[in-house]
Amino acid sequence: MVSLYGTEIASRLLLGTARYPSPAILEEAVRRSGTGIVTVSLRREMAGVKKDGDRNRGGAFFEMIRALGVRVLPNTAGCHSVQEAVLTAKMAREVFSTDWIKLEVIGHHDSLQPDVFALVEAARILVSEGFKVFPYTTEDLVVGEKLLAAGCKVLMPWCAPIGSAMGPVNPAALRAYRAAFPEVPLIVDAGIGRPSHATAVMELGYDAVLLNTAVSGAGDPAAMAEAFGQAIAAGRMAYLADPLSPRDMAVPSTPVIGKAVFDLPPDLPASTGRAVA
Ligand SMILES: CC(=O)[C@@H](O)[C@H](O)COP(=O)(O)O
Numbered sequence: 001m002v003s004l005y006g007t008e009i010a011s012r013l014l015l016g017t018a019r020y021p022s023p024a025i026l027e028e029a030v031r032r033s034g035t036g037i038v039t040v041s042l043r044r045e046m047a048g049v050k051k052d053g054d055r056n057r058g059g060a061f062f063e064m065i066r067a068l069g070v071r072v073l074p075n076t077a078g079c080h081s082v083q084e085a086v087l088t089a090k091m092a093r094e095v096f097s098t099d100w101i102k103l104e105v106i107g108h109h110d111s112l113q114p115d116v117f118a119l120v121e122a123a124r125i126l127v128s129e130g131f132k133v134f135p136y137t138t139e140d141l142v143v144g145e146k147l148l149a150a151g152c153k154v155l156m157p158w159c160a161p162i163g164s165a166m167g168p169v170n171p172a173a174l175r176a177y178r179a180a181f182p183e184v185p186l187i188v189d190a191g192i193g194r195p196s197h198a199t200a201v202m203e204l205g206y207d208a209v210l211l212n213t214a215v216s217g218a219g220d221p222a223a224m225a226e227a228f229g230q231a232i233a234a235g236r237m238a239y240l241a242d243p244l245s246p247r248d249m250a251v252p253s254t255p256v257i258g259k260a261v262f263d264l265p266p267d268l269p270a271s272t273g274r275a276v277a
Pocket residue numbers: 016017018039075077102136161162163164165189190191192210211212213214
């Protein structure tokens with residue numbers, strides 16, 4: 001269970017809904033992942049409506065998402081300014097009847113790195129209008145503090161650029177971020193490529209993982225979704241089980257007391273009591 005804005009969610013995997021080979025495969029992936037939250041890009045779906053002229057396209061997709069029976073976290077993917085993000089969030093609130101919003105304000109064309117200045121500003125506006133904001137951010141500690149001061153109760157640092165599948169490129173920064181915000185639910189968002197990446201960030205103590213491309217772009221998205229569900233649960237269990245820290249020196253894993261002796265020196269009295277193998 002993870003608690004996000006006072007709502008208890010059973011799965012620690014948040015799944016994106018973009019770029020699946022078909023709606024049926026998306027549905028199957030959601031089901032097999034065990035996720036309790038899917039994120040949906042309002043802007044992307046509405047843009048699709050404009051492009052192909054099919055005015056039902058966006059509506060049909062949103063209906064299908066609603067029918068999945070999981071919580072919807074609309075997102076502002078593709079927004080590049082405060083105004084655009086705020087407007088998209090308001091439209092999403094109407095379409096999905098939710099005050100939850102995953103806030104993305106993209107600042108850099110190639111890396112899709114968030115514009116953290118605009119992000120903080122948009123978060124401040126949306127919180128003041130009653131939204132529960134999930135900000136997609138970098139692992140910058142100061143930006144994290146400013147987002148909390150703006151009223152965010154959850155932080156979502158990236159582990160690598162969106163869609164890159166690189167996995168955690170800066171584990172030390174993610175560790176420092178976790179340590180800096182011990183009481184805040186932290187969700188790693190973007191850049192995860194494999195289930196082992198998700199396990200690794202969960203072992204650092206992150207509360208959940210949000211991912212899309214690693215599942216939708218896999219050869220078998222539904223099977224990959226299930227693998228991610230299990231990997232995230234395993235990482236959480238390992239974190240709670242208090243894993244060892246790495247050491248520089250070898251430490252025998254077999255106890256030496258009472259071990260068998262293979263070649264006793266000839267002058268050793270039998271009274272030493274050492275076993276002879
Ligand atoms: C779907 C969504 O919200 C993405 O913008 C998100 O950041 C996931 O990134 P990946 O596709 O790299 O998992």
